[in-house]
Amino acid sequence: MTRLYNDPTHFKEELIDGFVSAYARFVRRIPDASGVMALDTPRPGRVSLLTGGGSGHYPAFCGYVGPGLAATAAMGEVFASPSHEQIYRCTRAVAGDAGVLYVYGNYSGDVLNFDMAAMRCQAEGIDVRSVQVTDDVASAPPGEEADRRGIAGDFFVLKVAGASAARGDCLDDVETIARRANARTRSFGVAFGGCTLPGQSEPLFTVGPDRMELGLGVHGEPGVRSSEMRPAREIAQLLVDAILADAPPSAGDRAAVLLNGLGSTQYEEMFVLYGDIQRCLADAGIEIYRPIVNEMVTSLDMAGCSLSLMWLDDELQALLDAPCASAAYTQC
Secondary structure, eight states: OOOOOSOGGGHHHHHHHHHHHHTTTTEEEETTTTEEEETTOSOTTOOEEEEEEEESSTTTTGGGBSTTSBSEEEEEEETSOOOHHHHHHHHHHHOOSSOEEEEEEOOHHHHHHHHHHHHHHHHTTOOEEEEEEOOBTTSSOTTOGGGOOOOTHHHHHHHHHHHHHHTTOOHHHHHHHHHHHHHTEEEEEEEEEOOOOTTOSSOSSOOOTTEEEESOOSSSOOOSEEEEOOOHHHHHHHHHHHHHTTOOTTOOSEEEEEEEEOBSSOHHHHHHHHHHHHHHHHHTTOEEEEEEEEOSSOOTTBEEEEEEEEEOOHHHHHHHHSOBOOSSOOBO
């Protein structure tokens, strides 16, 4: 249950105020936009990345604003898209001479509002492109990848695109690299309990004590199917099998790996699970690169986790290695 709030209708604005107060060394607030921007933005000759979506997913999205990552994040109400006006104002705040790339999860409300903001900015002479993250293999079958949701794979796409922008790539190249990262990223998740919105007393869905949901979303959606609860080693195999069965063409055998907590799964539990995931991937011949076990895209207090793989080539690996600094993720 979400317990710490004042007026639920002010939850988003108060969390932004608190975040900016805590991390003023990385960000400042954009007036009248419900968004934050990096202190070094805009940078002449550098593409600006704009990310965003509903609140309730910290560290997505404001936690990834800073050098080498996003220039700005537009934040909607809990599990709701930011308005096109918010996105427009955030875009105007960070638009330099090299253009702006939107990177966000593929949800209908977000697509509508980001597209409207992009059209408005383009009419004013700002070059804006969009890349929707579509990593969730549970949300659409092979061959319909463009219809998939974006979940924890958002982080990989944003990291790679941010590094591309920071090294001075043009907008065409940053967009191309972001699309390549997205095409090579797959995720699958499990939930053991639903999340509760601020001011509500009941979760958006419930899971029986001996059950788990497979293929969950990050907006309080239940999974696409239910299963009996299993030991960690079997959950690890289930996650790995679901992703490897959907590996992109010519994926190779080297992948960045993210085990993502959804809000209330203990880190100790995730480390137990990661040990089994590592063995499953090794058995499948996958070379793991820069594994991350952390909360990177959450869903308020949801119990559960997701596994993401981004299959690497030399350029994607170099961009993943590039330095960045933000409230939630820093790499020297």
